[in-house]
Amino acid sequence: MSRTPFIAGNWKMNLDHAQAVTLVQKLAWTLDDTNFDFDKAEVVVFPPFTDIRSVQTLVEGDKLKLAYGGQDLSDQDSGAYTGDISGEFLNKLGAKYVLVGHSERRTIHGESDAVCAAKVQAAYRNDLVPVLCVGEGLETREENKHVEFTLEQLRGSLDGLSAEQAETLVVAYEPVWAIGTGKVATSADAQEMSAAIRAEIEKLYSADVAEKVRILYGGSVKAASAPEIMGENDVDGVLVGGASLDASEFANIARFDA
Numbered sequence: 001m002s003r004t005p006f007i008a009g010n011w012k013m014n015l016d017h018a019q020a021v022t023l024v025q026k027l028a029w030t031l032d033d034t035n036f037d038f039d040k041a042e043v044v045v046f047p048p049f050t051d052i053r054s055v056q057t058l059v060e061g062d063k064l065k066l067a068y069g070g071q072d073l074s075d076q077d078s079g080a081y082t083g084d085i086s087g088e089f090l091n092k093l094g095a096k097y098v099l100v101g102h103s104e105r106r107t108i109h110g111e112s113d114a115v116c117a118a119k120v121q122a123a124y125r126n127d128l129v130p131v132l133c134v135g136e137g138l139e140t141r142e143e144n145k146h147v148e149f150t151l152e153q154l155r156g157s158l159d160g161l162s163a164e165q166a167e168t169l170v171v172a173y174e175p176v177w178a179i180g181t182g183k184v185a186t187s188a189d190a191q192e193m194s195a196a197i198r199a200e201i202e203k204l205y206s207a208d209v210a211e212k213v214r215i216l217y218g219g220s221v222k223a224a225s226a227p228e229i230m231g232e233n234d235v236d237g238v239l240v241g242g243a244s245l246d247a248s249e250f251a252n253i254a255r256f257d258a
């Protein structure tokens with residue numbers, strides 16, 4: 001595979017800053033113990049905002065090869081937006097990536113595709129790579145409209161994105177019905193949607209851009225299911241929720257090809 005696999009752990013609203021340090025240390029030791037080759041896969045954690053400074057201190061102090069990012073960002077860079085976090089702040093803390101449009105943001109906080117598109121732009125303005133999340137709910141899947149629904153979300157959330165920006169984009173396909181439920185989409189489901197997303201990106205930009213974009217699958221991924229999912233042609237990584245809170249389970253997911 002020419003695209004570097006991307007193994008992402010989204011901690012959601014779990015772990016305070018002290019627990020974050022413990023988890024990152026354990027993750028780094030576990031990967032080191034197994035001589036994990038960081039050139040073969042990128043391992044990225046997405047802690048809550050209040051943990052990021054502690055994670056940065058540890059990663060920089062111990063020269064860890066782990067990357068980290070924010071779980072969300074404002075579409076604005078500064079100003080009277082109480083409670084929001086700017087991409088500038090994340091960048092200043094050494095964050096490399098930021099999740100945009102996670103289904104929990106889209107459903108709980110009502111984020112529309114237009115809001116996600118503005119956040120994608122805010123990420124690029126601040127030298128952060130967005131990990132744009134898309135995916136359908138159970139009803140849409142049962143109506144067999146999951147591909148058209150997800151591609152519409154993708155187009156809406158990429159509105160205004162240039163080809164140059166798109167080259168570094170990461171997209172995460174997360175069927176909402178498989179998140180935190182223990183129901184994993186089959187690897188064939190993950191491949192079907194990842195191929196459709198790649199084809200859509202080719203239509204919107206070019207074959208060259210589509211070849212570079214990394215596409216992740218997310219939804220109840222565990223160490224046992226990761227190898228089969230990662231074996232699919234168009235799946236370049238996984239976005240892991242619950243299982244990323246356990247250092248050895250997450251390390252084993254990162255070692256999917258061991």
Ligand SMILES: O=C[C@H](O)COP(=O)(O)O
Nearest residue numbers: 010179180219220241242
């Ligand atoms: O961001 C991660 C996804 O929402 C998946 O979460 P999960 O692995 O707990 O199902």
